[in-house]
Amino acid sequence: MTTHAAWWQGATIYQIYPRSFLDTTGNGVGDLPGITRKLDYIAALGVDAIWISPFVQSPMKDYGYDVSDYRAVDPLFGQQGDVQVLFDEAHRRGLRVLMDQVLSHTSDQHPWFRESRGSRDNPKADWYVWADAAPDGGPPNNWLSVFGGASWQWSPWRSQYYLHNFLREQPDLNFHNPEVQEAVLDVCRYWLDLGADGFRLDVCAFYFHDTELRDNPPEPETPRGAHFQFNPYSYQRHVHDIGQPENLGFLERLRALTDEYEDRVLLGEMHQENYAQLHREYTAPGRLHLAYGYDLLGAEQRDPAVIRRSAEKLGYSDTDGWPCWAMDNHDFTRTPTRCGWEDNPDASVMALVALTCLRGAACLYQGSELALPEATLDYEDLQDPYGREFWPAYAGRDGARTPMPWTADHPNGDFSHEAPWLPVPPAHLRLSVATQDAQPGSPLNRIRRFLAWRRDEPALRHGAMRMHDGPEGVLTFTRDDGANPVFCAINLSPGGACVTPGHAISGGALEGHGFGCHADETGIHLPAWGAWFGRPPNSVAGAVR
Template sequence: MTDHGNRKPDWWKGAVIYQIYPRSYLDTTGSGTGDLRGITRKLDYIADLGVDAIWISPFVASPMLDFGYDVSDYLAVDPLFGTLDDFRQLLDAAHQRGLKVLMDQVLSHTSDQHAWFLESRQDRDNPKADWYVWADPTQTGGPPNNWLSVFGGPSWQWEPRRGQYYLHNFLRQQPDLNYHCEQVQQAVLDTCRFWLDLGVDGFRLDVCAFYFHDRELRDNPPNPVQPEGAHFMFNPYSMQAHKYDIGRPENLEFLERLRALCDTYDDRILLGELNQEDGEELHKSYTAGHRLHIAYGYWLLGSEEVSAALFRDTARELGYGDGDGWPCWALDNHDFTRSLTRLGLERNPEAGPILTAAMTLLRGASCLYQGAELSLPEAQLPYDRIRDPYGREFFPAYKGRDGARTPMPWNRDTPHAGFSEAEPWLPVVEPHQISAVDVQQVTLGSPLNRVRTFLKWRREQPELLQGSMSFLDLPEPLLGIRRSGEGRSIICILNLSNDEVVHECTEDFCGTPITGHGFTAIHRNGMLEIPAFGAWFGATE
């Protein structure tokens, strides 16, 4: 087991977790695809960002139809990314730099090439016959209910060898495990134990509200509130209220078992991905007691406009108080359009650092997706370069997730921005190439340098890590947050607009100025002057 260094059991409460999409981080083999050694090679860069942990998207064995989220062997590293020994070296190197390592665990479903499913599909009497969700057809030969796949069409696929349908919430090649089967639960726990023994610091749990399904296979009712925003309206999946296929109460019991396993190790955590249907109840129940340590949803990830109300109202809607569990915040990840594009700020890369600040000033942990520190916009790709099956299914109404998954740009003046010596699996677009790391590192006031400065400063402020939170009554576009600890509060006033804002502000309200965070604002003659995408930080007793 690797050395975890200085153990802090509650390190996760205010942590910044840097998400790495390994296919697109750094290629060290000339395959055109990133790998584990590429992550290890860039750990100094990551540690210098001022983050506390890394979350690595799936790197275990997979046919890669959904790019690692279709697992064919939970205990093997896919050769595309390297070897198990490469991962051990990554763990050791990360821990030496004080970085925790979270591993993406896709536990709701497997690939149809997984040995468990290959056995289960053969007939109805084999030892793994009940390891997946099987159902007889209706009298007219159709699927057993109206459940839909996230990736389009019914979530049932016919299997002639058994004369039954199997459930798949995503691709038909991603059959759902049957968590009502105790053997499945034990096999999943054994999988997690293997990686915990190896030294991982916890898991990001993919779609962890999807583990259980309704035993009676009842139809989902119509969604009484149709989702807003073009991002969600291309897919009829949103027209159902997912009452019976996800979010079942049995999920909580299994998460308690998984948490109990993690608690037998030191300072390991569970980060859950949760949908936002019945969001307040779902998130608070999943992070209550001995379940998930932290969880994130889609409010910020799916938003298409930025405002102080976005951050303030989202936090209030979730309703996390000092006595509740801990949320996790995310503006970007591998499943959503990059925030600068989604929020209409492509021409304002200087907005990136203030958005990162706003997210990480909220009570809870935060996930910072690779490239967000560079203020990268969404990559615009033609249909013939799209690899994402989700995008290919719904193009052009929805162009998929590849625009957020293109390679990390390291060097402006080298082919493929220094990501690979070969043609990458996805192209490096010009707006990314000119925003490469090597350019931003030597540019005063670049998004990268501002994010670094802020995150390192934040990490030294205990009030911002685990303090209580309240909001200040300020007009748009000012976001006002008070974070309080023992005997001290930090007043945070952020300007989320492209114009300077002047606001009356008494010294008692604004506090004594704090420096070192990388943002600018001036308090004089009772007025607070905050430049575009700037911020004020003051201390009060």
């Protein structure tokens, strides 16, 4: 069992999209040996764990999120032995490894589905969600797929519809069947035995559905913004197809399994619908260790009011569950583009500083440490089925999935010596790892220094949090572990600011911070996009370098 000060509570987790990290075989696709080769780079960032997006066998209709064999490594990414090497080498460097587990659905090429669709009375007939047609031959209800259109697909094999919340090639498992629950728990046990330190649970609010198949009601508020209006999915309140109460019982079973192992963790992806309520329910004792939602991932602003509002919804006390903060991942437009910061790397750095200082863990998506903007791709280059479906209103997720630029002197950024599966934009080459490594004030080096300092501050990892009022544009709060509290003042605005915390603060900046932050009798003086940390009342912490 984990203690109160568990490693995951304030962990920084580095997300790797393996297709785009490093290709060692020359096929234009990143692989597991490529991740192993870059573990020293990852460890030097000062992170605690890595989360690897799916690498198990898949037809790749949704690039690994359509699993055809839960226990086999896809040949694109390597061999079975490469996983063990990766686990061992990561552990040797003090890094934990979280696998992406896609349990709500499989590929239509999975043997389970092939058997299930064969007849209405075979041993796996009830392993997926099947339903008869409506009297007019249409789908059994009005549920919609996230990827467009009805979430039901007709199968002439059984003369029935099957449920798919995503692509029609991704049929949903029927978690109301106890045999399905046992099967997916066995999958998780297999990887835990092999050495996985836990799982990021893809769309974990989607496991169960309403057995009465009741229609979803319309969304009473018209979806706001172009990002929502292109997809009819946003015009429903998803009260019957996701977020069902039976989810909680299964998560308790999964938590009980992981608790049989030492220091393992479950990180759940929450859907936007009723996010705060779901987060509180799903991270209650005996369920998920951590969960993250789309509040900040989808936000087009990173101002203190937005961050504070999100934090307040999730709670600060020991009885509240632990959130996991993220500003980027493989499903969302990269922050510098989404927030208009492409020419302002200071803003991207400071937003990351803010998220990693809040109560909870934080995810750092590959390339965020470089302040990479979203890549702009031609339609002919798009691979994402979501983007190809809704083009040109929505370009999909490929702009956040392009290969890591390791050097600037190779057209593919030294990701691969062959044409990569997605092109590397010239703007990313100018921000390569090698280029930034040689610049002391680059986003990469500033984030390295900050995360190294943060790792040694217990209050920023495990302490309680109390928000304070501050000047416009400045996020102020205290993290307190009962021994060495830290007062945080983070300026998320393009203008300077002075913070008067209302209690004694003393101390100076860390040597070489370069931001000109200082504290005197009038308050804490912050430059644009600067941050200051101090111990109340009479100790020294410092400013972000």
